[in-house]
Amino acid sequence: xxxFLLRRIGLAILTLIILxxxxxxxxxxxxxxxxxxxxxxxAAPKAVAALDHQLGVDRxxxxxxxxxxxxxxHGNMGISYQYRSPVEPFLQAALVNSAKLGALALIVxxxxxxxxxxxxxxxxxRPLDRVISIAGLSAATVPEFVSGIVVIVIxxxxxxxLPVTASAGTGxxxxxxxxxxxxxxxxxxxxxxxxxxxxxxxxxIEALESDxxxxxxxxxxxxxxxxxxxxxxxxxxxxxxxxxxxxGYLIGGLVxxxxxxxxxxxxxxxxxxxxxxxxxxxxxxxLTIGVVYMVATIIADVLTIMLNPRLRTGVIK
Amino acid sequence: xxxxxxxxxxxxVAASTGQRELPSWRLLLRRPAFLLGVAILLFWIVCALLxxxxxxxxxxxxxxxxxxxxxxxxxxxxxxxxxxxxxxxxIVGARTxxxxxxxATILGTVLGTALGLAMGYLGGLLDVLTxxxxxxxxxxxxxxxxxxxxxxxxxxxxxxxxxxxxxxxxLIARTVRSAVLVESQxxxxxxxxxxxxxxxxxxxxxxxxxxxxxxxxEFTVRLGYAIFTVAxxxxxxxxxxxxxxxxxxxxxANYGVIGAGYWWETLFPALAIASLIVAIGLxxxxxxxxxxx
Numbered sequence: 001x002x003x004f005l006l007r008r009i010g011l012a013i014l015t016l017i018i019l020x021x022x023x024x025x026x027x028x029x030x031x032x033x034x035x036x037x038x039x040x041x042x043a044a045p046k047a048v049a050a051l052d053h054q055l056g057v058d059r060x061x062x063x064x065x066x067x068x069x070x071x072x073x074h075g076n077m078g079i080s081y082q083y084r085s086p087v088e089p090f091l092q093a094a095l096v097n098s099a100k101l102g103a104l105a106l107i108v109x110x111x112x113x114x115x116x117x118x119x120x121x122x123x124x125x126r127p128l129d130r131v132i133s134i135a136g137l138s139a140a141t142v143p144e145f146v147s148g149i150v151v152i153v154i155x156x157x158x159x160x161x162l163p164v165t166a167s168a169g170t171g172x173x174x175x176x177x178x179x180x181x182x183x184x185x186x187x188x189x190x191x192x193x194x195x196x197x198x199x200x201x202x203x204x205i206e207a208l209e210s211d212x213x214x215x216x217x218x219x220x221x222x223x224x225x226x227x228x229x230x231x232x233x234x235x236x237x238x239x240x241x242x243x244x245x246x247x248g249y250l251i252g253g254l255v256x257x258x259x260x261x262x263x264x265x266x267x268x269x270x271x272x273x274x275x276x277x278x279x280x281x282x283x284x285x286x287l288t289i290g291v292v293y294m295v296a297t298i299i300a301d302v303l304t305i306m307l308n309p310r311l312r313t314g315v316i317k
Numbered sequence: 318x319x320x321x322x323x324x325x326x327x328x329x330v331a332a333s334t335g336q337r338e339l340p341s342w343r344l345l346l347r348r349p350a351f352l353l354g355v356a357i358l359l360f361w362i363v364c365a366l367l368x369x370x371x372x373x374x375x376x377x378x379x380x381x382x383x384x385x386x387x388x389x390x391x392x393x394x395x396x397x398x399x400x401x402x403x404x405x406x407x408i409v410g411a412r413t414x415x416x417x418x419x420x421a422t423i424l425g426t427v428l429g430t431a432l433g434l435a436m437g438y439l440g441g442l443l444d445v446l447t448x449x450x451x452x453x454x455x456x457x458x459x460x461x462x463x464x465x466x467x468x469x470x471x472x473x474x475x476x477x478x479x480x481x482x483x484x485x486x487x488l489i490a491r492t493v494r495s496a497v498l499v500e501s502q503x504x505x506x507x508x509x510x511x512x513x514x515x516x517x518x519x520x521x522x523x524x525x526x527x528x529x530x531x532x533x534x535e536f537t538v539r540l541g542y543a544i545f546t547v548a549x550x551x552x553x554x555x556x557x558x559x560x561x562x563x564x565x566x567x568x569x570a571n572y573g574v575i576g577a578g579y580w581w582e583t584l585f586p587a588l589a590i591a592s593l594i595v596a597i598g599l600x601x602x603x604x605x606x607x608x609x610x
Contacts, residue, residue, distance in 0.1 A: 011452075018453035026465045134350060137602055138595040143545050145552045149568060149587040153580040164576050252458025256549060260572070270461070271553060274468040286465055290457055 008301055012294040019290045020072075024065050027283040028057065038081055038277070055081075072287070078280030082273065087284045090269060095288065098254050098265030104181050105188040105250060110243060113193050114236065117200025121235075122227070124205055132197060140194030144187040144256040151186045152260075165262045184261040188253050192246050199242040203235035210234070237307055244300030251289045344607045354599030361593050364411040372405035376562045385579045395581035397571055403582060406562040407589050413474070413563050414551075414593070418543035421478045425485025425543075426536045432486060433493025434520040434528075438501065444494075451487040459484055459542065460549055472555040481546055485539055492535045496528040530608050537601035541594050548590045564590050 035051035036043070052058045056067070071078065080087045120132040139147070156164035162183050172180075207213055208231055216226045255267035262268070266285055273281035345351050364371070374392070380400035388395045394403035436444045454462060466480045500506065501524075509519045551557065551565025564586040571582035 015452045018449055026469045137598050141541050141594050141598045142591045143549050146587040146591045149583050152575055153584050157578055157580050249458050252461050
């Protein structure tokens with residue numbers, strides 16, 4: 001277990017290094033001259049050179065990358081071009097807000113997705129199964145802003161039962177905050193439902209066809225008991241892994257949902273950094289998403305091992 | 318995938334997959350989901366091809382006395398903030414998204430197939446390094462990586478095709494790679510090698526035709542994602558070209574007035590995107606199920 005975990009963390013760090021190179025390349029090499037980008041086309045070359053020097057972007061790329069990465073390791077994620085102050089406080093506040101939205105989405109989606117998948121599996125091959133599978137697949141591929149628009153039009157504009165923005169304002173009570181988050185959560189739920197239901201369905205079908213499920217049925221247990229005690233306990237393992245990997249995609253969806261609903265989370269932070277060419281903020285935000293995703297996958301792996309006795313006690317490759 | 322043993326069993330497997338090729342088209346035509354998907358897709362392709370010829374109004378014409386008008390007999394989908402006909406913009410808007418998404422997917426599929434064949438067949442350091450790169454790209458939602466690059470180098474049809482194509486390349490390569498690894502176990506490849514065929518010929522003349530069905534499924538799935546991505550980029554304000562009607566960009570331009578009750582300006586382009594993506598999803602899912610047997 002310890003060796004496995006170390007190996008897993010080692011791989012994750014290697015992946016993060018490649019990711020950081022990719023982000024650095026996109027954020028600091030491709031845009032060309034940041035001083036020019038900030039000051040505009042009409043600025044004097046001298047002023048541009050001075051600003052470039054102040055920002056440190058006139059140094060060799062390797063030096064820039066090294067100082068960026070060592071800064072990150074020391075918790076210094078850079079100075080925002082936009083606000084002329086360190087990016088961490090902005091990032092921290094945004095992460096907390098996104099975590100609220102993301103957590104609410106997960107609380108809704110996990111039971112719903114599992115339920116959908118299990119119902120589909122118990123009706124495998126019948127129309128209900130096809131309907132759930134195709135609906136899940138379709139919902140998963142429709143962009144969040146499209147389903148977001150549809151729910152805004154229905155619940156916010158026509159029925160007028162829910163607010164069309166997500167921020168309840170500062171000092172709002174928990175229930176008010178919750179009410180403001182209902183609409184933004186729906187597009188996220190749409191996107192994740194398909195994946196989770198698909199995994200729960202596959203796992204349940206596999207468990208239903210297993211020898212122990214047949215034995216349980218043959219010894220005369222009622223179907224509900226077989227499903228609850230024998231099938232579900234085994235079938236939900238792969239689903240846990242999928243839920244964790246989907247956390248990364250959930251954050252991707254946040255960029256769109258937060259922009260659409262004007263919610264001050266990490267997605268909107270990245271978006272506003274991108275539109276104002278605030279590359280340090282953009283890079284820090286994107287890398288943070290990468291880190292969150294890595295942590296989520298490692299937790300998923302550990303959970304899978306802990307829940308599966310064969311993996312817990314056996315040799316893990 | 319389980320390992321395929323060599324010997325007679327392999328021949329049976331190869332023969333049965335070979336025989337399945339022919340009737341699979343007929344099996345597809347029997348699936349209502351496939352037919353529905355193809356019908357919707359064809360509808361949008363016709364819109365993209367004919368565009369202005371079938372649009373009831375000029376999609377660019379502004380009628381400043383007819384702004385924000387709800388759907389009516391003259392304007393089925395209503396008019397937008399500067400009085401343009403929403404229906405015409407939805408019809409003509411099919412062209413940009415279909416062209417950009419299709420070209421990006423073709424680019425990604427061609428590069429990804431070449432890379433995947435090389436990774437799977439040649440292996441070695443190339444395989445190790447590329448696999449890590451794939452992991453890194455997968456650690457973020459593709460939309461965010463693409464967004465980052467588009468922000469950095471600017472948005473045009475060409476940059477979108479190139480960036481989306483390049484980001485799709487490792488993802489497609491991964492799928493092709495695993496299909497190639499299964500093929501590598503089969504006898505015909507050892508025969509080809511023993512006959513002294515060059516690696517390039519083995520990869521493109523021997524393996525490629527056998528992994529083609531996998532590539533077809535991957536292409537369709539990726540096409541759906543490409544449309545998702547192009548639409549999302551346009552919604553985030555990184556559209557292809559402001560002069561041509563564009564579903565995502567129209568939503569971006571008009572969603573500020575939803576709260577005022579002008580829902581038709583955003584809802585119809587949104588439904589257009591949804592129907593196109595769902596159609597491609599139905600086609601991809603049907604092909605995948607038929608090929609899986």
